[in-house]
Amino acid sequence: MPHPHQHWLYVWTPLVGSFMWFGTLWAMLITWLASGQPKYPSQDGSIAYISDIGAGILKPLFITGCVITGLSFFLSLSIERWLRHEGRLLPNMRRREKVLASFAILGAFIGGCGLILLSIFDTNRYPSLHRIFLLVFILGVGLSAIFTVTEYRWISHEFDEIRKLKIAYVVKGSIATILILLAIAFAVTLFVAVNVGAVLEWTIAFGFTFFLLTFFWDLRMAKGVHQGELSRQRLLRMRQTGETGLPTHVANDVGAGSTSRR
Template sequence: MAFNIATLWAMLITWLATGRPHYVSQESGQNIAFISDVGADILKPLFVVTCCITAVCFVLSLVVERYLRHSGRLMPNMRTRERVLSSLAILGSIIGGAGLILLSIFDTKRHPTLHNCFLLVFIVGVALSAIFSILEFRWISKDFQHVKRLKRSYRMKAVIAAILIALAIAFGVTLFTAANVAAVLEWTIAFGYTFYLLTFYYDLRQSKGVHKGELNADRLKESPRYRVDQAA
């Protein structure tokens, strides 16, 4: 995640330090460069590597989280629907991650149509993954209402995802009507997406010091505390 933030700052600083150049891929009258405009130029190797790392880390975060819940090192999924939502979230992350990698390879300078298609795939994939993750966390937090970290994680994800989805919709509208506004929104979404990824780091840290099977679903079903939460 730190690498992702560092790359975004490197690209932004490069664009500013070189006098805010007007790239070939920019529209006439567009004064603010898109991330993809900067990424299609001299910094393309860095852009591609960062997108690949970010995509892989996103998918792995969800896969590892799913494994830790299954192995009893995180609060478990107590019903089939949570496991289904978790699997759908992973599928969404794979789709979004593939879109992110492909949009960096097929840059806006040489393949503008493909770039925009893969950008859409990335946005839709991440949005679906976020929605399914939030729904999963919502149900888990209802089962274990005494675990404040679950509520905190669910709320952080919900707030950040809601803001990013709203910004993504605004980005889609302004992309064809106000390029400068769309560029600002794209930079904002990119930095905000990193904060969304950090919520999974917060989740995975909760497994620290927890032994395998310690939070087994069958064991927790027998606990009086779980039954109280179920009755609430």
């Protein structure tokens, strides 16, 4: 029998991070607007960067939001990898997928550390260190997104009949591509058009919320799945014996009834 609520403990991880990040950004933006759009000591253009606001009286909020967001991002990928290992999410069928997953987790760890450190070493007191950690954050998250989407692409190719998996891959890939392109544009405008850079930074930051939310969809796919039910060994055995069909509560999302089309 399926366990319909088994997933609720861990799906909160990306949700908490997403709402904390979204709330932190809105609190900072509203504070700046309500204060009459003041110009902060570290601010160059007429539009404040997130880090400009986060270097002032809202620094404790900024640090708290960055810590929770960075941890939830890293934990979301780690939990997903654990669920695949436990056979509660569709598994990595080849070593390349495990390698990609490991690099994605490493990228999330690096990006999360960069996010936390850039909030501590603010742009007003430590401008050089702040920019270094900002770069670390962008590169870490960008690499993690690339490795994650690539891993999903290979898993989706193995189980291309499962609609939810394909949706997860397409949505995650689309959001990641947009954010990476915006990050490249941000890196350019940071030096040549500071106001445009500020707008891009806010856009990327809010967009990161949606990337985090995609992990809620991913982890929720473990709903009702017993430990080992989707293990690599079990699915390979089903293929070898000619069995068709995934467990009933997983097959609800299958367009065709086989474990793989390959």
